[in-house]
Amino acid sequence: MSRRExxxxxxxxxxxxxxxxxxxxxxxxxxxxxxxxxxxxxxxASVVVHFKSKTALLEVALYEDIEHNIARAVxxxxxxxxxxxxxxxxxxxxxxxxxxxxxxxxVLIRDTAFESEGENPYLTRQLEHYLIFFGGMIEEEKKRxxxxxxxxxxxxxASFFSLYFSVLMEFLRNPNMxxxxxxxxxxxCANQHLTGIMTxxxxxxxxxx
Amino acid sequence: MSRRExxxxxxxxxxxxxxxxxxxxxxxxxxxxxxxxxxxxxxxASVVVHFKSKTALLEVALYEDIEHNIARAVxxxxxxxxxxxxxxxxxxxxxxxxxxxxxxxxVLIRDTAFESEGENPYLTRQLEHYLIFFGGMIEEEKKRxxxxxxxxxxxxxASFFSLYFSVLMEFLRNPNMxxxxxxxxxxxCANQHLTGIMTxxxxxxxxxx
DNA sequence: TATCATATTTAAACATGTTTAATAAAAAAA
DNA sequence: TTTTTTTATTAAACATGTTTAAATATGATA
Numbered sequence: 001m002s003r004r005e006x007x008x009x010x011x012x013x014x015x016x017x018x019x020x021x022x023x024x025x026x027x028x029x030x031x032x033x034x035x036x037x038x039x040x041x042x043x044x045a046s047v048v049v050h051f052k053s054k055t056a057l058l059e060v061a062l063y064e065d066i067e068h069n070i071a072r073a074v075x076x077x078x079x080x081x082x083x084x085x086x087x088x089x090x091x092x093x094x095x096x097x098x099x100x101x102x103x104x105x106x107v108l109i110r111d112t113a114f115e116s117e118g119e120n121p122y123l124t125r126q127l128e129h130y131l132i133f134f135g136g137m138i139e140e141e142k143k144r145x146x147x148x149x150x151x152x153x154x155x156x157x158a159s160f161f162s163l164y165f166s167v168l169m170e171f172l173r174n175p176n177m178x179x180x181x182x183x184x185x186x187x188x189c190a191n192q193h194l195t196g197i198m199t200x201x202x203x204x205x206x207x208x209x
Numbered sequence: 210m211s212r213r214e215x216x217x218x219x220x221x222x223x224x225x226x227x228x229x230x231x232x233x234x235x236x237x238x239x240x241x242x243x244x245x246x247x248x249x250x251x252x253x254a255s256v257v258v259h260f261k262s263k264t265a266l267l268e269v270a271l272y273e274d275i276e277h278n279i280a281r282a283v284x285x286x287x288x289x290x291x292x293x294x295x296x297x298x299x300x301x302x303x304x305x306x307x308x309x310x311x312x313x314x315x316v317l318i319r320d321t322a323f324e325s326e327g328e329n330p331y332l333t334r335q336l337e338h339y340l341i342f343f344g345g346m347i348e349e350e351k352k353r354x355x356x357x358x359x360x361x362x363x364x365x366x367a368s369f370f371s372l373y374f375s376v377l378m379e380f381l382r383n384p385n386m387x388x389x390x391x392x393x394x395x396x397x398c399a400n401q402h403l404t405g406i407m408t409x410x411x412x413x414x415x416x417x418x
Numbered sequence: 419t420a421t422c423a424t425a426t427t428t429a430a431a432c433a434t435g436t437t438t439a440a441t442a443a444a445a446a447a448a
Numbered sequence: 449t450t451t452t453t454t455t456a457t458t459a460a461a462c463a464t465g466t467t468t469a470a471a472t473a474t475g476a477t478a
Contacts, residue, residue: 004444008456032434043458048436106323114319116382138406151406152397159372159398166371173325188361189368195412196405197347197360203404213425213474220426241464252428257466420478427472437462448451 012050014040019047019061028058028107055111062108063122069097070126074133083141084190087134091164091186095171095179106172131157156193163189221259223249228270237267237316264320271317272331278306279335283342292350293399296343300373300395304380304388315381340366365402372398 001009018040022031033054037044051057073093077086098105117124131154138153147156163186171182196203227248231240242263246253260266282302286295307314326333340363347362356365372395380391405412 002445004455007444011456033436034434044435045437045458045460046456049457054435110319110323114315114378114382116384145408146411147406148408151401155394155397155401156406158375158394159401162371162375162398163368165375166367169323173323175325185364185367188364189371192360192364192368192405193402194405194407196401196403197356197365198403199354199357202355211475216473217426242466243464253465254428254430254467255426258427263465422477423475425472425474427470429470430468432467433465435463435465438460439458440460441458442456444453444455446451446453448449 011040011042011046015042015047015050015057016061019057023058023061023104024101027103028054058108059112059120059122062104063126066097067122067126069093070130083137083146084187084194086137087160087164087190088183088187091167092179092183094164095168095182098168098172099179102172102175109168109172127161130161134160159193160190163193220249220251220255224251224256224259224266225270228266232267232270232313233310236312237263267317268321268329268331271313272335275306276331276335278302279339292346292355293396293403295346296369296373296399297392297396300376301388301392303373304377304391307377307381308388311381311384318377318381336370339370343369368402369399372402 015036018036022036022039025031026035033044033047036057037047040047047057051060070090070093073090076093077089081089112120112123115123134157135153138147138151138156141147142149142151142153147153167182167186167189170185171177171179224245227245231245231248234240235244242253242256245266246256249256256266260269279299279302282299285302286298290298321329321332324332343366344362347356347360347365350356351358351360351362356362376391376395376398379394380386380388
């Protein structure tokens with residue numbers, strides 16, 4: 001790596017460290033690009049040159065941590081547990097993580113969750129990983145005979161994500177909601193998705209296929 | 210109403226009309242508060258005095274239309290149809306509506322969906338209305354014997370909303386996704402929620418209750 | 419009516435994310 | 449080595465949402 005390249009990477013790292021510190025301490029809305037630049041010892045323009053925008057910086061600074069947390073949750077997954085328990089294991093890890101700085105992650109998710117695929121590769125990639133991972137788990141359950149064979153595993157995985165994400169949204173919107181309450185709600189919703197809500201009779205009538 | 214009050218309301222209306230026009234035409238990110246003020250024939254400060262912030266103005270300007278659209282969808286609801294068909298009727302109406310100006314509604318929802326309850330009364334109220342409405346429909350289905358009696362109707366309604374909203378998010382994030390594709394996906398997810406994914410045997414073992 | 423208080427509007431200033439144009443330093447070319 | 453080109457950095461300017469303080473208009477009060 002050329003001299004020029006190394007100093008560039010050093011500058012980038014200085015900014016990233018400063019941003020992480022200030023975002024965590026003061027929240028992304030109460031720290032300015034100038035604050036971050038000062039903390040990093042560079043000019044505000046340099047921050048923009050290295051990371052396109054404040055939102056992009058927020059994204060780079062935080063999504064890495066989120067990925068680590070996901071990896072940790074996956075690594076500690078109880079493999080023998082039932083599908084619902086596994087989903088709840090991941091959800092517990094993620095909700096607790098976001099709970100450590102709710103305002104920070106509220107702003108992060110708000111600012112990035114509606115970006116298009118190209119603008120937010122992190123989210124797209126994480127979601128895709130999740131779908132493969134959880135979809136695979138559901139396929140396994142089919143083989144074990146716990147999930148019906150005609151079920152579309154990817155749709156099921158996507159549905160679980162929808163339930164997980166909606167509860168997360170409510171959790172971040174409502175400061176009075178605890179991790180425990182969020183988990184309780186998710187468990188109820190996910191359990192319904194596992195067991196369905198229709199009567200057997202109605203299913204046999206084939207009204208919903 | 211006093212003279213002072215009427216002129217105030219007139220000013221407010223001028224701003225609101227100007228905002229609606231420019232938001233629709235140029236998109237909320239490409240029209241400034243100064244643009245809106247000029248179009249309305251008032252000062253930029255006046256816009257802030259009447260509507261706290263640009264986001265709040267966006268909210269007031271657009272949520273009313275959304276409410277009208279919901280009301281229209283509810284009014285044209287086929288009452289004899291099955292639960293899934295009714296959900297799809299609402300979803301079709303809403304997705305088509307958002308499709309009329311995707312970028313506009315993407316920004317609106319992004320900027321408001323993560324606000325706390327107090328900051329965004331529209332969303333909270335609309336969601337609550339929906340839960341009561343759809344929860345009531347599910348209770349009816351219980352009486353008809355189409356939905357199992359032990360099912361928590363409110364949780365079921367909330368779950369359907371989660372599925373609806375997640376598909377909407379994907380729809381707004383991904384410009385290549387059509388209304389038809391979104392509806393297709395939602396139908397698959399909602400149908401799974403109706404019928405469940407577990408085998409009967411596993412349910413009898415009571416692993417998920 | 420004259421005066422005071424209150425509410426509405428606004429010009430000007432401010433705060434902050436971002437862009438631009440210039441500078442300095444490194445790499446490449448001569 | 450000297451010159452040229454490319455690249456990293458930044459000071460200054462800009463764009464735009466928002467605040468502040470002043471001015472203006474309205475209603476109440478004497």
